[in-house]
Amino acid sequence: MYINLDLESQKPIYTQLKEQIISGIARGDIVPNERLPSVRNLAGDIGINLHTVRKAYQQLQQEGYILIHRQKGVVVHPNETITANETYMSELEATLDPLIAAAICHGLDEEQFKQLCQKIYKGYERKDGENV
Amino acid sequence: MYINLDLESQKPIYTQLKEQIISGIARGDIVPNERLPSVRNLAGDIGINLHTVRKAYQQLQQEGYILIHRQKGVVVHPNETITANETYMSELEATLDPLIAAAICHGLDEEQFKQLCQKIYKGYERKDGENV
Amino acid sequence: MYINLDLESQKPIYTQLKEQIISGIARGDIVPNERLPSVRNLAGDIGINLHTVRKAYQQLQQEGYILIHRQKGVVVHPNETITANETYMSELEATLDPLIAAAICHGLDEEQFKQLCQKIYKGYERKDGENV
Amino acid sequence: MYINLDLESQKPIYTQLKEQIISGIARGDIVPNERLPSVRNLAGDIGINLHTVRKAYQQLQQEGYILIHRQKGVVVHPNETITANETYMSELEATLDPLIAAAICHGLDEEQFKQLCQKIYKGYERKDGENV
DNA sequence: GTGGTCTAGACCACG
DNA sequence: GTGGTCTAGACCACG
Numbered sequence: 329m330y331i332n333l334d335l336e337s338q339k340p341i342y343t344q345l346k347e348q349i350i351s352g353i354a355r356g357d358i359v360p361n362e363r364l365p366s367v368r369n370l371a372g373d374i375g376i377n378l379h380t381v382r383k384a385y386q387q388l389q390q391e392g393y394i395l396i397h398r399q400k401g402v403v404v405h406p407n408e409t410i411t412a413n414e415t416y417m418s419e420l421e422a423t424l425d426p427l428i429a430a431a432i433c434h435g436l437d438e439e440q441f442k443q444l445c446q447k448i449y450k451g452y453e454r455k456d457g458e459n460v
Numbered sequence: 461m462y463i464n465l466d467l468e469s470q471k472p473i474y475t476q477l478k479e480q481i482i483s484g485i486a487r488g489d490i491v492p493n494e495r496l497p498s499v500r501n502l503a504g505d506i507g508i509n510l511h512t513v514r515k516a517y518q519q520l521q522q523e524g525y526i527l528i529h530r531q532k533g534v535v536v537h538p539n540e541t542i543t544a545n546e547t548y549m550s551e552l553e554a555t556l557d558p559l560i561a562a563a564i565c566h567g568l569d570e571e572q573f574k575q576l577c578q579k580i581y582k583g584y585e586r587k588d589g590e591n592v
Numbered sequence: 593m594y595i596n597l598d599l600e601s602q603k604p605i606y607t608q609l610k611e612q613i614i615s616g617i618a619r620g621d622i623v624p625n626e627r628l629p630s631v632r633n634l635a636g637d638i639g640i641n642l643h644t645v646r647k648a649y650q651q652l653q654q655e656g657y658i659l660i661h662r663q664k665g666v667v668v669h670p671n672e673t674i675t676a677n678e679t680y681m682s683e684l685e686a687t688l689d690p691l692i693a694a695a696i697c698h699g700l701d702e703e704q705f706k707q708l709c710q711k712i713y714k715g716y717e718r719k720d721g722e723n724v
Numbered sequence: 725m726y727i728n729l730d731l732e733s734q735k736p737i738y739t740q741l742k743e744q745i746i747s748g749i750a751r752g753d754i755v756p757n758e759r760l761p762s763v764r765n766l767a768g769d770i771g772i773n774l775h776t777v778r779k780a781y782q783q784l785q786q787e788g789y790i791l792i793h794r795q796k797g798v799v800v801h802p803n804e805t806i807t808a809n810e811t812y813m814s815e816l817e818a819t820l821d822p823l824i825a826a827a828i829c830h831g832l833d834e835e836q837f838k839q840l841c842q843k844i845y846k847g848y849e850r851k852d853g854e855n856v
Numbered sequence: 857g858t859g860g861t862c863t864a865g866a867c868c869a870c871g
Numbered sequence: 872g873t874g875g876t877c878t879a880g881a882c883c884a885c886g
Contacts, residue, residue, distance in 0.1 A: 611822040611825070614822065614825045614826050614829055615821075615822065615825045617825075617829050618824075618825040618826070618828040618829050619825075657829065672831075673829060673830060673831035674829055674830045674831070675830070675831075676827075676830035676831055676832055680830055681840075684823065684826075684827065684840065685840060685843075685844065687823060688823065688840065688841065688844055689747075689844050689847075690743040690746065690747065691816065691819060691820065692750075692841065692844045692845060692848065693743070693746045693747040693749075693750040693751075693848065694746050694750070694816075695808075695816065696750040696845075696848055697746060697749050697750050697789065697805060697806055698805060698806050698807070698808035698812055699804075699805035699806070699807070699808055700808055702841070702842060702845040705841055705845070706838045706841055706842075708813075708816065708817060708820065709820065709824065709834070709837055709838055709841060710834060710838075711817075712817065712820055712821050712824045713824060713828075713834040713837070715821075716824065716825065716828055
Protein backbone atom coordinates (compact mmCIF):
# COMPACT_ATOMS: atom_id res chain seq x y z
CA MET A 329 0.00 0.00 0.00
CA TYR A 330 1.80 3.05 -1.27
CA ILE A 331 0.50 6.51 -0.57
CA ASN A 332 1.01 8.94 -3.36
CA LEU A 333 0.32 12.57 -2.53
CA ASP A 334 0.32 15.61 -4.79
CA LEU A 335 1.30 18.48 -2.53
CA GLU A 336 0.51 20.92 -5.31
CA SER A 337 -3.00 19.68 -5.86
CA GLN A 338 -5.99 21.82 -4.98
CA LYS A 339 -7.32 18.78 -3.21
CA PRO A 340 -6.47 18.87 0.51
CA ILE A 341 -3.86 16.37 1.61
CA TYR A 342 -6.15 14.73 4.15
CA THR A 343 -8.71 14.14 1.38
CA GLN A 344 -6.10 12.58 -0.87
CA LEU A 345 -5.04 10.37 1.98
CA LYS A 346 -8.62 9.29 2.69
CA GLU A 347 -9.25 8.52 -0.95
CA GLN A 348 -6.15 6.41 -1.26
CA ILE A 349 -7.02 4.37 1.79
CA ILE A 350 -10.57 3.87 0.52
CA SER A 351 -9.10 2.82 -2.84
CA GLY A 352 -6.86 0.34 -1.07
CA ILE A 353 -9.85 -1.17 0.71
CA ALA A 354 -11.93 -1.27 -2.47
CA ARG A 355 -9.12 -2.97 -4.35
CA GLY A 356 -8.53 -5.47 -1.56
CA ASP A 357 -5.00 -4.29 -0.94
CA ILE A 358 -5.93 -3.78 2.65
CA VAL A 359 -8.48 -6.12 4.17
CA PRO A 360 -10.94 -6.13 7.07
CA ASN A 361 -9.20 -6.19 10.45
CA GLU A 362 -5.85 -5.32 8.86
CA ARG A 363 -3.87 -2.88 10.90
CA LEU A 364 -2.93 0.52 9.49
CA PRO A 365 0.13 2.50 10.61
CA SER A 366 -0.29 4.79 13.58
CA VAL A 367 -0.95 8.47 12.99
CA ARG A 368 2.61 9.27 14.02
CA ASN A 369 4.23 6.62 11.86
CA LEU A 370 2.20 7.39 8.77
CA ALA A 371 2.83 11.12 9.13
CA GLY A 372 6.54 10.47 9.51
CA ASP A 373 6.72 8.02 6.59
CA ILE A 374 5.02 10.27 4.06
CA GLY A 375 6.36 13.51 5.50
CA ILE A 376 3.16 15.32 6.38
CA ASN A 377 1.66 16.93 9.45
CA LEU A 378 0.25 14.84 12.30
CA HIS A 379 -2.98 16.84 12.21
CA THR A 380 -3.46 15.92 8.59
CA VAL A 381 -3.26 12.18 9.17
CA ARG A 382 -5.41 12.42 12.29
CA LYS A 383 -8.09 14.27 10.36
CA ALA A 384 -8.09 11.67 7.60
CA TYR A 385 -8.32 8.79 10.09
CA GLN A 386 -11.09 10.45 12.08
CA GLN A 387 -13.21 10.99 9.02
CA LEU A 388 -12.59 7.45 7.82
CA GLN A 389 -13.77 6.22 11.18
CA GLN A 390 -16.90 8.35 11.13
CA GLU A 391 -17.72 7.06 7.67
CA GLY A 392 -17.29 3.47 8.79
CA TYR A 393 -14.14 2.51 6.91
CA ILE A 394 -11.87 2.00 9.89
CA LEU A 395 -11.88 1.59 13.65
CA ILE A 396 -9.58 3.40 16.02
CA HIS A 397 -8.87 1.44 19.21
CA ARG A 398 -6.93 2.97 22.03
CA GLN A 399 -4.93 -0.22 22.33
CA LYS A 400 -5.14 -2.21 19.11
CA GLY A 401 -4.51 0.92 17.09
CA VAL A 402 -6.04 1.66 13.68
CA VAL A 403 -7.67 -1.24 11.83
CA VAL A 404 -9.80 -1.63 8.73
CA HIS A 405 -13.42 -2.15 9.74
CA PRO A 406 -14.17 -5.88 10.22
CA ASN A 407 -17.37 -5.71 8.16
CA GLU A 408 -16.86 -6.64 4.53
CA THR A 409 -18.96 -3.69 3.35
CA ILE A 410 -20.45 -0.59 4.83
CA THR A 411 -24.23 -0.41 4.63
CA ALA A 412 -25.28 1.84 1.78
CA ASN A 413 -28.05 3.61 3.63
CA GLU A 414 -30.31 6.30 2.22
CA THR A 415 -28.09 9.09 3.40
CA TYR A 416 -25.15 7.64 1.53
CA MET A 417 -27.18 6.97 -1.60
CA SER A 418 -28.61 10.45 -1.79
CA GLU A 419 -25.20 11.98 -1.16
CA LEU A 420 -23.73 9.90 -3.94
CA GLU A 421 -26.53 10.96 -6.24
CA ALA A 422 -26.00 14.61 -5.31
CA THR A 423 -22.31 14.28 -6.08
CA LEU A 424 -22.83 12.43 -9.33
CA ASP A 425 -25.53 14.77 -10.63
CA PRO A 426 -23.36 17.79 -11.47
CA LEU A 427 -20.73 15.48 -12.98
CA ILE A 428 -23.32 14.04 -15.31
CA ALA A 429 -24.71 17.46 -16.18
CA ALA A 430 -21.22 18.55 -17.22
CA ALA A 431 -20.72 15.30 -19.13
CA ILE A 432 -23.92 15.94 -21.09
CA CYS A 433 -22.69 19.43 -21.98
CA HIS A 434 -19.52 17.78 -23.25
CA GLY A 435 -21.58 15.52 -25.49
CA LEU A 436 -21.14 12.32 -23.48
CA ASP A 437 -24.25 10.20 -23.71
CA GLU A 438 -25.40 7.67 -21.14
CA GLU A 439 -23.63 4.78 -22.82
CA GLN A 440 -20.30 6.56 -22.97
CA PHE A 441 -20.60 7.60 -19.35
CA LYS A 442 -21.42 4.06 -18.28
CA GLN A 443 -18.45 2.76 -20.23
CA LEU A 444 -16.20 5.07 -18.29
CA CYS A 445 -17.70 3.75 -15.04
CA GLN A 446 -17.16 0.22 -16.26
CA LYS A 447 -13.53 0.96 -17.02
CA ILE A 448 -13.02 2.28 -13.51
CA TYR A 449 -14.84 -0.69 -11.94
CA LYS A 450 -12.55 -3.01 -13.92
CA GLY A 451 -9.58 -1.27 -12.29
CA TYR A 452 -10.95 -2.30 -8.91
CA GLU A 453 -11.47 -5.97 -9.64
CA ARG A 454 -9.96 -8.12 -6.90
CA LYS A 455 -6.71 -9.69 -7.93
CA ASP A 456 -6.85 -12.15 -5.03
CA GLY A 457 -9.91 -13.93 -6.37
CA GLU A 458 -11.81 -12.77 -3.33
CA ASN A 459 -15.30 -11.60 -4.19
CA VAL A 460 -17.53 -9.44 -2.12
CA MET B 461 -34.28 28.88 -14.56
CA TYR B 462 -34.37 29.00 -10.79
CA ILE B 463 -31.20 29.24 -8.78
CA ASN B 464 -31.27 27.51 -5.45
CA LEU B 465 -28.34 28.12 -3.14
CA ASP B 466 -27.49 26.64 0.20
CA LEU B 467 -25.54 29.37 1.95
CA GLU B 468 -24.57 27.02 4.76
CA SER B 469 -23.13 24.33 2.55
CA GLN B 470 -19.36 23.87 2.64
CA LYS B 471 -19.60 23.87 -1.16
CA PRO B 472 -18.65 27.41 -2.22
CA ILE B 473 -21.51 29.54 -3.48
CA TYR B 474 -19.83 30.21 -6.81
CA THR B 475 -19.48 26.45 -7.32
CA GLN B 476 -23.15 25.87 -6.54
CA LEU B 477 -24.03 28.61 -8.99
CA LYS B 478 -21.81 27.14 -11.68
CA GLU B 479 -23.31 23.70 -11.19
CA GLN B 480 -26.85 24.99 -11.46
CA ILE B 481 -26.11 26.87 -14.64
CA ILE B 482 -24.42 23.79 -16.12
CA SER B 483 -27.49 21.77 -15.09
CA GLY B 484 -29.70 24.30 -16.82
CA ILE B 485 -27.69 23.98 -20.01
CA ALA B 486 -27.66 20.17 -19.81
CA ARG B 487 -31.41 20.11 -19.27
CA GLY B 488 -32.03 22.50 -22.16
CA ASP B 489 -33.61 25.12 -19.89
CA ILE B 490 -31.09 27.58 -21.24
CA VAL B 491 -29.98 27.16 -24.83
CA PRO B 492 -26.98 28.12 -26.97
CA ASN B 493 -26.78 31.87 -27.60
CA GLU B 494 -29.32 32.57 -24.89
CA ARG B 495 -28.46 35.53 -22.76
CA LEU B 496 -27.81 35.13 -19.05
CA PRO B 497 -28.57 37.91 -16.59
CA SER B 498 -25.84 40.46 -15.93
CA VAL B 499 -23.65 39.89 -12.91
CA ARG B 500 -25.40 42.71 -11.09
CA ASN B 501 -28.91 41.52 -11.88
CA LEU B 502 -28.21 37.93 -10.99
CA ALA B 503 -26.42 38.91 -7.79
CA GLY B 504 -29.35 41.12 -6.85
CA ASP B 505 -31.95 38.47 -7.68
CA ILE B 506 -30.38 35.70 -5.68
CA GLY B 507 -29.11 37.97 -2.93
CA ILE B 508 -25.38 37.40 -3.15
CA ASN B 509 -22.44 39.61 -3.92
CA LEU B 510 -21.74 40.47 -7.52
CA HIS B 511 -18.13 39.33 -7.17
CA THR B 512 -19.34 35.85 -6.36
CA VAL B 513 -21.41 35.81 -9.53
CA ARG B 514 -18.46 37.14 -11.49
CA LYS B 515 -16.27 34.31 -10.27
CA ALA B 516 -18.84 31.74 -11.33
CA TYR B 517 -19.25 33.38 -14.75
CA GLN B 518 -15.52 33.64 -15.31
CA GLN B 519 -14.94 29.99 -14.57
CA LEU B 520 -17.86 28.99 -16.78
CA GLN B 521 -16.29 31.05 -19.53
CA GLN B 522 -12.87 29.44 -19.08
CA GLU B 523 -14.46 26.01 -19.21
CA GLY B 524 -16.30 26.87 -22.41
CA TYR B 525 -19.91 26.94 -21.18
CA ILE B 526 -20.55 30.61 -21.73
CA LEU B 527 -18.89 33.55 -23.35
CA ILE B 528 -18.90 37.22 -22.70
CA HIS B 529 -20.04 39.07 -25.78
CA ARG B 530 -19.21 42.76 -26.03
CA GLN B 531 -22.64 43.58 -27.37
CA LYS B 532 -24.93 40.86 -26.09
CA GLY B 533 -23.37 40.49 -22.64
CA VAL B 534 -23.13 37.04 -21.08
CA VAL B 535 -24.46 34.29 -23.36
CA VAL B 536 -24.52 30.50 -23.40
CA HIS B 537 -21.84 29.23 -25.76
CA PRO B 538 -23.25 28.88 -29.29
CA ASN B 539 -21.82 25.38 -29.78
CA GLU B 540 -24.31 22.66 -28.94
CA THR B 541 -21.69 20.74 -26.99
CA ILE B 542 -18.22 21.44 -25.66
CA THR B 543 -15.58 19.18 -27.13
CA ALA B 544 -14.72 16.47 -24.62
CA ASN B 545 -10.96 16.55 -25.05
CA GLU B 546 -8.48 14.27 -23.33
CA THR B 547 -7.96 16.68 -20.48
CA TYR B 548 -11.64 16.70 -19.69
CA MET B 549 -11.95 12.93 -19.96
CA SER B 550 -9.04 12.23 -17.66
CA GLU B 551 -10.28 14.79 -15.15
CA LEU B 552 -13.70 13.18 -15.19
CA GLU B 553 -12.13 9.78 -14.65
CA ALA B 554 -10.02 11.14 -11.79
CA THR B 555 -13.15 12.57 -10.17
CA LEU B 556 -15.22 9.46 -10.69
CA ASP B 557 -12.56 7.05 -9.48
CA PRO B 558 -12.73 7.82 -5.73
CA LEU B 559 -16.54 7.89 -5.92
CA ILE B 560 -16.55 4.41 -7.33
CA ALA B 561 -13.99 3.18 -4.81
CA ALA B 562 -16.27 4.38 -2.02
CA ALA B 563 -19.29 2.85 -3.74
CA ILE B 564 -17.53 -0.52 -3.87
CA CYS B 565 -16.79 -0.29 -0.14
CA HIS B 566 -20.51 0.33 0.35
CA GLY B 567 -21.28 -2.85 -1.54
CA LEU B 568 -22.55 -1.20 -4.71
CA ASP B 569 -21.66 -3.31 -7.71
CA GLU B 570 -21.19 -2.07 -11.25
CA GLU B 571 -24.80 -2.67 -12.23
CA GLN B 572 -26.20 -0.78 -9.27
CA PHE B 573 -23.86 2.13 -9.91
CA LYS B 574 -24.81 2.26 -13.58
CA GLN B 575 -28.49 2.24 -12.62
CA LEU B 576 -27.92 5.30 -10.50
CA CYS B 577 -26.23 7.00 -13.45
CA GLN B 578 -29.14 6.01 -15.65
CA LYS B 579 -31.59 7.52 -13.21
CA ILE B 580 -29.67 10.80 -13.23
CA TYR B 581 -29.40 10.79 -17.03
CA LYS B 582 -33.17 10.29 -17.21
CA GLY B 583 -33.59 13.44 -15.15
CA TYR B 584 -31.74 15.36 -17.83
CA GLU B 585 -33.77 14.18 -20.80
CA ARG B 586 -34.92 17.08 -22.88
CA LYS B 587 -38.56 17.85 -22.29
CA ASP B 588 -38.77 19.94 -25.43
CA GLY B 589 -38.24 16.95 -27.72
CA GLU B 590 -35.00 18.51 -28.87
CA ASN B 591 -32.23 15.96 -29.27
CA VAL B 592 -28.54 16.61 -29.16
CA MET C 593 -10.23 45.68 -47.08
CA TYR C 594 -12.35 43.45 -44.92
CA ILE C 595 -12.81 44.13 -41.25
CA ASN C 596 -13.04 41.05 -39.12
CA LEU C 597 -14.10 41.58 -35.54
CA ASP C 598 -14.33 39.10 -32.72
CA LEU C 599 -17.07 40.44 -30.47
CA GLU C 600 -16.22 37.85 -27.86
CA SER C 601 -12.58 38.78 -27.63
CA GLN C 602 -11.19 40.39 -24.51
CA LYS C 603 -9.62 42.91 -26.84
CA PRO C 604 -11.81 46.02 -27.15
CA ILE C 605 -13.54 46.43 -30.50
CA TYR C 606 -11.97 49.82 -31.18
CA THR C 607 -8.53 48.27 -30.67
CA GLN C 608 -9.31 45.45 -33.07
CA LEU C 609 -10.51 47.99 -35.59
CA LYS C 610 -7.34 50.10 -35.20
CA GLU C 611 -5.12 47.07 -35.59
CA GLN C 612 -6.87 45.92 -38.74
CA ILE C 613 -6.57 49.33 -40.34
CA ILE C 614 -2.88 49.50 -39.41
CA SER C 615 -2.45 46.01 -40.86
CA GLY C 616 -4.15 47.15 -44.06
CA ILE C 617 -1.75 50.06 -44.35
CA ALA C 618 1.29 47.90 -43.55
CA ARG C 619 0.24 45.38 -46.16
CA GLY C 620 -0.42 48.07 -48.76
CA ASP C 621 -4.10 47.18 -49.05
CA ILE C 622 -4.86 50.79 -48.28
CA VAL C 623 -2.42 53.40 -49.51
CA PRO C 624 -1.44 56.97 -48.62
CA ASN C 625 -4.20 59.45 -49.41
CA GLU C 626 -6.75 56.68 -49.88
CA ARG C 627 -10.11 57.50 -48.42
CA LEU C 628 -11.59 55.43 -45.63
CA PRO C 629 -15.32 55.11 -45.01
CA SER C 630 -16.97 57.69 -42.78
CA VAL C 631 -17.53 56.90 -39.13
CA ARG C 632 -21.23 56.45 -39.78
CA ASN C 633 -20.80 54.22 -42.82
CA LEU C 634 -18.19 52.00 -41.25
CA ALA C 635 -20.21 51.62 -38.06
CA GLY C 636 -23.26 50.72 -40.12
CA ASP C 637 -21.39 48.27 -42.36
CA ILE C 638 -19.81 46.26 -39.60
CA GLY C 639 -22.68 46.68 -37.15
CA ILE C 640 -20.96 48.41 -34.27
CA ASN C 641 -21.46 51.56 -32.27
CA LEU C 642 -20.58 54.98 -33.71
CA HIS C 643 -18.55 55.81 -30.60
CA THR C 644 -16.40 52.78 -31.21
CA VAL C 645 -15.44 53.73 -34.74
CA ARG C 646 -14.91 57.34 -33.74
CA LYS C 647 -12.55 56.30 -30.96
CA ALA C 648 -10.54 54.11 -33.31
CA TYR C 649 -10.26 56.87 -35.92
CA GLN C 650 -9.28 59.49 -33.37
CA GLN C 651 -6.50 57.37 -31.99
CA LEU C 652 -5.28 56.49 -35.47
CA GLN C 653 -5.12 60.18 -36.22
CA GLN C 654 -3.22 60.97 -33.03
CA GLU C 655 -0.73 58.25 -33.83
CA GLY C 656 -0.20 59.62 -37.34
CA TYR C 657 -1.81 56.86 -39.40
CA ILE C 658 -4.70 58.86 -40.83
CA LEU C 659 -5.98 62.39 -41.27
CA ILE C 660 -9.51 63.48 -40.52
CA HIS C 661 -10.62 66.43 -42.67
CA ARG C 662 -13.92 68.11 -42.06
CA GLN C 663 -14.58 68.10 -45.77
CA LYS C 664 -12.44 65.46 -47.48
CA GLY C 665 -13.32 62.97 -44.77
CA VAL C 666 -10.98 60.29 -43.46
CA VAL C 667 -7.83 59.54 -45.46
CA VAL C 668 -4.69 57.50 -44.95
CA HIS C 669 -1.81 59.81 -44.03
CA PRO C 670 -0.01 61.02 -47.21
CA ASN C 671 3.43 60.25 -45.78
CA GLU C 672 4.74 56.84 -46.78
CA THR C 673 5.91 56.13 -43.21
CA ILE C 674 5.47 57.65 -39.79
CA THR C 675 8.70 58.80 -38.19
CA ALA C 676 9.86 56.25 -35.64
CA ASN C 677 10.87 58.75 -32.98
CA GLU C 678 12.37 57.91 -29.60
CA THR C 679 8.99 57.83 -27.90
CA TYR C 680 7.74 55.23 -30.34
CA MET C 681 10.89 53.16 -30.12
CA SER C 682 10.92 53.06 -26.35
CA GLU C 683 7.22 52.20 -26.25
CA LEU C 684 7.81 49.39 -28.70
CA GLU C 685 10.66 48.12 -26.58
CA ALA C 686 8.54 48.33 -23.44
CA THR C 687 5.82 46.31 -25.16
CA LEU C 688 8.19 43.75 -26.59
CA ASP C 689 10.12 43.23 -23.37
CA PRO C 690 7.51 41.27 -21.40
CA LEU C 691 6.70 39.23 -24.52
CA ILE C 692 10.33 38.20 -24.80
CA ALA C 693 10.60 37.47 -21.08
CA ALA C 694 7.63 35.10 -21.40
CA ALA C 695 9.13 33.57 -24.56
CA ILE C 696 12.38 32.84 -22.69
CA CYS C 697 10.40 31.13 -19.92
CA HIS C 698 8.80 29.01 -22.65
CA GLY C 699 12.22 28.00 -23.88
CA LEU C 700 12.23 30.10 -27.05
CA ASP C 701 15.74 31.30 -27.79
CA GLU C 702 16.66 34.41 -29.73
CA GLU C 703 16.84 32.59 -33.06
CA GLN C 704 13.43 31.02 -32.68
CA PHE C 705 11.92 34.33 -31.70
CA LYS C 706 13.48 36.07 -34.65
CA GLN C 707 12.20 33.37 -36.97
CA LEU C 708 8.69 34.05 -35.73
CA CYS C 709 9.21 37.76 -36.44
CA GLN C 710 10.49 36.88 -39.89
CA LYS C 711 7.42 34.78 -40.58
CA ILE C 712 5.17 37.67 -39.63
CA TYR C 713 7.20 40.15 -41.71
CA LYS C 714 6.85 37.79 -44.68
CA GLY C 715 3.08 38.00 -44.27
CA TYR C 716 3.30 41.74 -44.75
CA GLU C 717 5.34 41.73 -47.93
CA ARG C 718 3.80 43.98 -50.54
CA LYS C 719 2.00 42.02 -53.19
CA ASP C 720 1.86 45.04 -55.49
CA GLY C 721 5.61 45.18 -55.95
CA GLU C 722 5.65 48.50 -54.19
CA ASN C 723 8.53 48.83 -51.77
CA VAL C 724 8.88 51.28 -48.94
CA MET D 725 13.92 40.95 -6.85
CA TYR D 726 12.49 44.44 -6.79
CA ILE D 727 8.94 45.12 -7.85
CA ASN D 728 8.36 48.45 -9.50
CA LEU D 729 4.75 49.42 -10.11
CA ASP D 730 3.29 52.39 -11.89
CA LEU D 731 -0.03 52.92 -10.15
CA GLU D 732 -1.08 55.48 -12.74
CA SER D 733 -0.48 53.27 -15.74
CA GLN D 734 -3.53 52.02 -17.63
CA LYS D 735 -1.87 48.63 -17.45
CA PRO D 736 -3.56 46.83 -14.54
CA ILE D 737 -1.42 46.43 -11.44
CA TYR D 738 -1.80 42.67 -11.41
CA THR D 739 -0.52 42.57 -15.00
CA GLN D 740 2.50 44.68 -14.13
CA LEU D 741 3.18 42.40 -11.20
CA LYS D 742 2.87 39.29 -13.38
CA GLU D 743 5.22 40.73 -15.98
CA GLN D 744 7.84 41.61 -13.41
CA ILE D 745 7.76 38.17 -11.89
CA ILE D 746 8.03 36.59 -15.35
CA SER D 747 10.97 38.92 -16.05
CA GLY D 748 12.59 37.82 -12.83
CA ILE D 749 12.23 34.18 -13.83
CA ALA D 750 13.51 34.84 -17.37
CA ARG D 751 16.51 36.71 -15.98
CA GLY D 752 17.27 33.96 -13.48
CA ASP D 753 16.77 36.26 -10.50
CA ILE D 754 14.28 33.79 -9.18
CA VAL D 755 14.86 30.14 -9.92
CA PRO D 756 12.80 26.95 -10.14
CA ASN D 757 11.51 25.80 -6.74
CA GLU D 758 12.37 29.13 -5.19
CA ARG D 759 9.74 30.39 -2.83
CA LEU D 760 7.92 33.63 -3.53
CA PRO D 761 6.58 35.83 -0.72
CA SER D 762 3.10 35.09 0.57
CA VAL D 763 0.27 37.18 -0.87
CA ARG D 764 0.02 39.10 2.38
CA ASN D 765 3.74 39.82 2.63
CA LEU D 766 4.11 40.85 -0.97
CA ALA D 767 1.00 43.02 -0.82
CA GLY D 768 2.29 44.67 2.33
CA ASP D 769 5.79 45.20 0.93
CA ILE D 770 4.70 46.84 -2.30
CA GLY D 771 1.74 48.60 -0.74
CA ILE D 772 -1.15 47.11 -2.70
CA ASN D 773 -4.14 45.04 -1.80
CA LEU D 774 -3.67 41.35 -1.18
CA HIS D 775 -6.42 40.52 -3.65
CA THR D 776 -4.45 42.15 -6.40
CA VAL D 777 -1.46 39.99 -5.57
CA ARG D 778 -3.69 36.93 -5.44
CA LYS D 779 -4.98 37.63 -8.93
CA ALA D 780 -1.45 37.93 -10.29
CA TYR D 781 -0.38 34.71 -8.54
CA GLN D 782 -3.42 32.81 -9.73
CA GLN D 783 -2.86 33.76 -13.33
CA LEU D 784 0.83 32.91 -13.07
CA GLN D 785 -0.20 29.53 -11.72
CA GLN D 786 -2.67 28.91 -14.54
CA GLU D 787 -0.02 29.83 -17.08
CA GLY D 788 2.46 27.44 -15.52
CA TYR D 789 5.00 29.87 -14.09
CA ILE D 790 4.43 29.11 -10.44
CA LEU D 791 2.58 26.63 -8.35
CA ILE D 792 1.01 26.74 -4.95
CA HIS D 793 2.49 24.09 -2.76
CA ARG D 794 0.54 23.04 0.33
CA GLN D 795 3.67 22.94 2.46
CA LYS D 796 6.11 25.33 0.81
CA GLY D 797 3.59 28.00 -0.22
CA VAL D 798 4.04 29.80 -3.54
CA VAL D 799 7.04 28.54 -5.51
CA VAL D 800 8.48 29.02 -8.99
CA HIS D 801 7.59 26.05 -11.14
CA PRO D 802 10.27 23.36 -10.84
CA ASN D 803 10.53 22.84 -14.60
CA GLU D 804 13.30 24.88 -16.16
CA THR D 805 11.01 25.98 -19.00
CA ILE D 806 7.31 25.85 -19.71
CA THR D 807 6.45 23.84 -22.80
CA ALA D 808 5.73 26.20 -25.69
CA ASN D 809 2.70 24.40 -27.04
CA GLU D 810 0.76 25.40 -30.13
CA THR D 811 -1.68 27.51 -28.16
CA TYR D 812 1.15 29.57 -26.75
CA MET D 813 2.87 29.93 -30.11
CA SER D 814 -0.23 31.10 -31.92
CA GLU D 815 -1.07 33.53 -29.13
CA LEU D 816 2.43 34.93 -29.29
CA GLU D 817 2.12 35.31 -33.04
CA ALA D 818 -1.25 37.02 -32.67
CA THR D 819 0.26 39.45 -30.17
CA LEU D 820 3.35 40.12 -32.22
CA ASP D 821 1.49 40.60 -35.49
CA PRO D 822 -0.07 44.01 -34.80
CA LEU D 823 3.19 45.21 -33.26
CA ILE D 824 5.03 44.36 -36.44
CA ALA D 825 2.32 45.92 -38.61
CA ALA D 826 2.75 49.16 -36.68
CA ALA D 827 6.53 48.87 -36.91
CA ILE D 828 6.30 48.56 -40.69
CA CYS D 829 4.15 51.69 -40.83
CA HIS D 830 6.91 53.41 -38.84
CA GLY D 831 9.46 52.37 -41.43
CA LEU D 832 11.15 49.67 -39.34
CA ASP D 833 12.31 46.86 -41.58
CA GLU D 834 12.82 43.26 -40.55
CA GLU D 835 16.49 43.75 -39.69
CA GLN D 836 15.84 46.72 -37.46
CA PHE D 837 13.04 44.92 -35.68
CA LYS D 838 15.22 41.88 -35.10
CA GLN D 839 17.97 44.09 -33.74
CA LEU D 840 15.56 45.45 -31.17
CA CYS D 841 14.63 41.89 -30.20
CA GLN D 842 18.31 41.03 -29.94
CA LYS D 843 18.91 43.99 -27.66
CA ILE D 844 16.10 42.84 -25.37
CA TYR D 845 17.33 39.24 -25.38
CA LYS D 846 20.78 40.50 -24.39
CA GLY D 847 19.20 42.16 -21.37
CA TYR D 848 17.95 38.76 -20.26
CA GLU D 849 21.24 36.92 -20.49
CA ARG D 850 21.96 35.01 -17.31
CA LYS D 851 24.52 36.77 -15.17
CA ASP D 852 25.14 33.65 -13.14
CA GLY D 853 26.65 31.78 -16.06
CA GLU D 854 23.79 29.33 -15.85
CA ASN D 855 22.53 28.30 -19.28
CA VAL D 856 19.12 26.96 -20.11
C1' DG E 857 0.61 31.56 9.01
C1' DT E 858 -1.23 30.51 4.40
C1' DG E 859 -4.33 30.65 0.69
C1' DG E 860 -9.56 30.63 -0.51
C1' DT E 861 -14.21 32.57 -0.12
C1' DC E 862 -17.37 36.23 0.51
C1' DT E 863 -19.07 40.82 1.21
C1' DA E 864 -19.26 45.88 0.26
C1' DG E 865 -18.39 49.63 -2.23
C1' DA E 866 -15.67 52.72 -5.52
C1' DC E 867 -14.12 53.90 -10.03
C1' DC E 868 -13.17 53.08 -14.85
C1' DA E 869 -13.28 51.46 -19.78
C1' DC E 870 -16.29 49.99 -23.29
C1' DG E 871 -20.14 50.44 -26.29
C1' DG F 872 -25.67 49.61 -18.39
C1' DT F 873 -21.98 46.20 -18.59
C1' DG F 874 -17.96 43.86 -17.15
C1' DG F 875 -13.06 44.66 -15.09
C1' DT F 876 -10.00 46.47 -11.51
C1' DC F 877 -8.90 47.72 -6.94
C1' DT F 878 -9.41 48.37 -2.10
C1' DA F 879 -10.75 46.92 2.67
C1' DG F 880 -11.86 43.80 5.86
C1' DA F 881 -14.00 39.37 7.72
C1' DC F 882 -13.99 34.49 8.30
C1' DC F 883 -12.63 29.80 7.28
C1' DA F 884 -10.04 25.50 5.92
C1' DC F 885 -5.59 23.57 5.81
C1' DG F 886 -1.35 22.16 7.79
